[in-house]
Amino acid sequence: MSQEIQDGLAVIINEVAGVPVEDVKLDKSFIDDLDIDSLSMVEVVMAAEDKWGVKIPDSDVKNLRTVGDAVDYIAKATA
Amino acid sequence: MPIVVTGLGATTPLGGDMPSTWEALLAGRSGINRLPEDFGPELNVQFAGQLAVEPPLDRVEARRLDRAQQVALVAAREAWADAGSPDVDLLRLGTVIGTGIGGFMTLLEAYDILKERGPSRVSPLMVPMLMPNGPAAVVGLEFRSAAGVHTPVSACASGAEAIAVGAAMIEDGRADIVIAGGAEAPIHPLTMAGFAAMRALSTRNDDPQAASRPYDVDRDGFVMGEGSAVLILESEEHARARGARIYARYAGAGLTADAHHIAQPDPEGRGAARAMRAALAQADASPHEVVHVNAHATSTPQGDVAEAVAIRAALGDAQPLVTGTKSMTGHMLGAAGAAEGAFTVLALYHRVVPPTINLQRQDPEIDLDVVSGAARELPAGDLLALNNSFGFGGHDVAVAFRSV
Numbered sequence: 108m109s110q111e112i113q114d115g116l117a118v119i120i121n122e123v124a125g126v127p128v129e130d131v132k133l134d135k136s137f138i139d140d141l142d143i144d145s146l147s148m149v150e151v152v153m154a155a156e157d158k159w160g161v162k163i164p165d166s167d168v169k170n171l172r173t174v175g176d177a178v179d180y181i182a183k184a185t186a
Numbered sequence: 187m188p189i190v191v192t193g194l195g196a197t198t199p200l201g202g203d204m205p206s207t208w209e210a211l212l213a214g215r216s217g218i219n220r221l222p223e224d225f226g227p228e229l230n231v232q233f234a235g236q237l238a239v240e241p242p243l244d245r246v247e248a249r250r251l252d253r254a255q256q257v258a259l260v261a262a263r264e265a266w267a268d269a270g271s272p273d274v275d276l277l278r279l280g281t282v283i284g285t286g287i288g289g290f291m292t293l294l295e296a297y298d299i300l301k302e303r304g305p306s307r308v309s310p311l312m313v314p315m316l317m318p319n320g321p322a323a324v325v326g327l328e329f330r331s332a333a334g335v336h337t338p339v340s341a342c343a344s345g346a347e348a349i350a351v352g353a354a355m356i357e358d359g360r361a362d363i364v365i366a367g368g369a370e371a372p373i374h375p376l377t378m379a380g381f382a383a384m385r386a387l388s389t390r391n392d393d394p395q396a397a398s399r400p401y402d403v404d405r406d407g408f409v410m411g412e413g414s415a416v417l418i419l420e421s422e423e424h425a426r427a428r429g430a431r432i433y434a435r436y437a438g439a440g441l442t443a444d445a446h447h448i449a450q451p452d453p454e455g456r457g458a459a460r461a462m463r464a465a466l467a468q469a470d471a472s473p474h475e476v477v478h479v480n481a482h483a484t485s486t487p488q489g490d491v492a493e494a495v496a497i498r499a500a501l502g503d504a505q506p507l508v509t510g511t512k513s514m515t516g517h518m519l520g521a522a523g524a525a526e527g528a529f530t531v532l533a534l535y536h537r538v539v540p541p542t543i544n545l546q547r548q549d550p551e552i553d554l555d556v557v558s559g560a561a562r563e564l565p566a567g568d569l570l571a572l573n574n575s576f577g578f579g580g581h582d583v584a585v586a587f588r589s590v
Contacts, residue, residue, distance in 0.1 A: 125246030149310040157307075 108185075112159070112178045119154040120174075123147050133175035141174075159185050189356050189436040190425050190590070193269025193418030194528045195261040195367075198515050199411050202239025203264050207525075208532050211511055211540035212561045216395035218409050218516050226375035231387045233394030234373045235411030235516025250311055251324060252289030253371035257414035257521070258321035259328060262365055265416040266329060270430055272363060272420070280333040280361035281326035282352040283416070284344030284368045286520030286577070288318030291374055321369040321414075333361040339520075341577030342482075344368050345415065346523025349585050350439035352419045362424040367416030368524035378410060384449060386486060398517075399544035400483035400490055400510030401552050408484040411516025415525035434531040437471065437570065437586040440464025444580030451489050451576065455496025458482075461582040462500035462572060469586040471570050473501040478539050478564060478571035480530040481554075483510025484517050493574060494552040505555040506571075507562055510542040523575030527585050530573040534589040537564040 117131035124147050130140075137143040143151065152163050155177070161184040163171075171177045196203060199217025200210035210217065217235045225232075241248065241256040248256060262283075266272075292315040299307050314320060319337040326335035334355060338347035345368025352366030381387050388407040390397035398409040425432055442464065444457035451458070466473060482493055490510075497508070511529050518525055533539050538561050545558035569589040576582050 123246075125244065146310040146314075153307060153309075 123150045188422035190422045191433045192420045192430040193265040195264030196415040197260045198413040199235030214541045214543045218394045232391045252292045252315040254369050255321045255324045258369035261414035261416040262325040269418040274363050276330045276332045278362040279331040280355040280364040281331040281335045282348040282366045283322035284338040284348035286341045289316035292316040340581035343575040343577035343581040343583040344520035346575035346583040349527050364419045368521040369414035370519040370521040398485045398513045400485045403547045403549050405485045409516040411518040413518045414521045415528045433535045435588040437588045438468025440584045442582045451492035455492045457582040458496035459499040461584040465584040465586040473504045475570040476506045477569045479508045480526045480573045482574045482576045507539045508554045509557045513543045527573045
């Protein structure tokens with residue numbers, strides 16, 4: 108499941124910010140490593156919400172520092 | 187402070203860059219074509235000046251920019267490279283890109299999303315994409331221009347006003363180089379319907395390439411176009427110090443207002459005449475020095491006559507070579523003044539004036555020496571040329587350039 112989410116996120120991040128799919132690894136920071144700015148992060152969250160049918164409030168988004176954080180969050184929310 | 191033009195760039199219905207656009211102008215080619223079948227079947231206008239080449243941007247760049255920003259970036263990159271990618275103190279680099287409408291297609295798409303999917307699905311990119319200063323902002327960011335980024339909004343005079351404002355930044359000592367131009371992406375059924383409702387557009391659906399016909403007795407309105415053009419304005423001192431190629435000298439500008447009507451030109455052309463006189467005064471030139479006018483000449487019945495009256499009033503019995511390049515590009519609204527300013531610069535540089543196409547029978551009310559049929563050469567020596575641009579709202583801008 109986690110791998111599926113990671114792959115899905117990689118596609119979204121590639122679509123939004125042009126980051127190569129293979130660079131989207133669990134330990135990568137959205138801001139520092141993937142150069143995702145705050146506007147792009149909102150786009151990533153919107154696309155993730157649509158894809159997995161979850162709701163990710165802003166108060167939780169600020170805790171999603173790495174790709175791994177997001178994968179865990181979505182896995183838990185869809186469990 | 188003497189100012190020169192050291193770089194040019196464009197994307198227009200005639201070409202994806204300035205050299206191909208200029209070549210098409212000299213050849214007298216039309217950039218007007220039929221719109222796709224499904225564009226707006228009920229519209230009474232079925233043609234426009236659509237970009238010859240889609241903006242060559244990567245996928246991520248393209249999705250973050252409104253089309254008006256895309257064309258501005260394409261033209262600015264070309265102009266910057268054409269100027270030799272100058273080394274400049276970024277605190278002394280300015281950007282002035284005008285637009286008539288800005289990113290309204292983004293606004294319309296976002297409104298559809300709001301209605302269909304609710305506020306939580308409205309893109310965080312909507313605001314930076316739709317704001318009228320968006321094209322200037324993305325160009326300013328691309329080149330890290332920190333002296334100031336400005337956006338004149340004066341309808342179809344915006345691009346010309348951008349040249350004047352850009353030159354003023356150098357004259358005022360705020361910048362050594364200014365990236366100045368205009369951008370517009372107005373081809374949408376809503377805009378077409380709106381301009382058609384004003385009875386401003388040609389409805390020559392049976393022959394789109396003959397629809398834009400400035401000065402012809404059978405003209406029936408303008409043809410919508412999209413595109414962008416950018417000029418690199420530079421203090422002569424800065425340009426000389428780096429050994430830059432100089433296309434022409436910026437000589438002055440006149441900016442006035444008709445104070446007459448929101449959309450109709452003053453039939454006496456008084457505001458336009460004052461703009462031309464002001465440009466000549468700033469250029470320290472007499473009317474007889476003007477050898478060429480790239481006219482606003484949109485191909486509307488009233489507008490072309492009002493401008494002709496204004497040219498006669500401002501220039502007396504001087505008969506410069508007048509051309510209306512909108513006959514080929516269509517009317518790129520807020521980009522038009524910048525594009526035609528650039529065409530004026532190229533006319534002086536190459537000493538040749540592109541023709542006005544589709545001029546079969548000149549309106550007897552228009553007492554001008556219009557270049558038609560084929561391009562005409564300009565003489566040797568020091569030459570002065572004017573570019574006129576006017577906009578709904580009664581904006582009148584004339585820009586003067588000198589040959590080098």
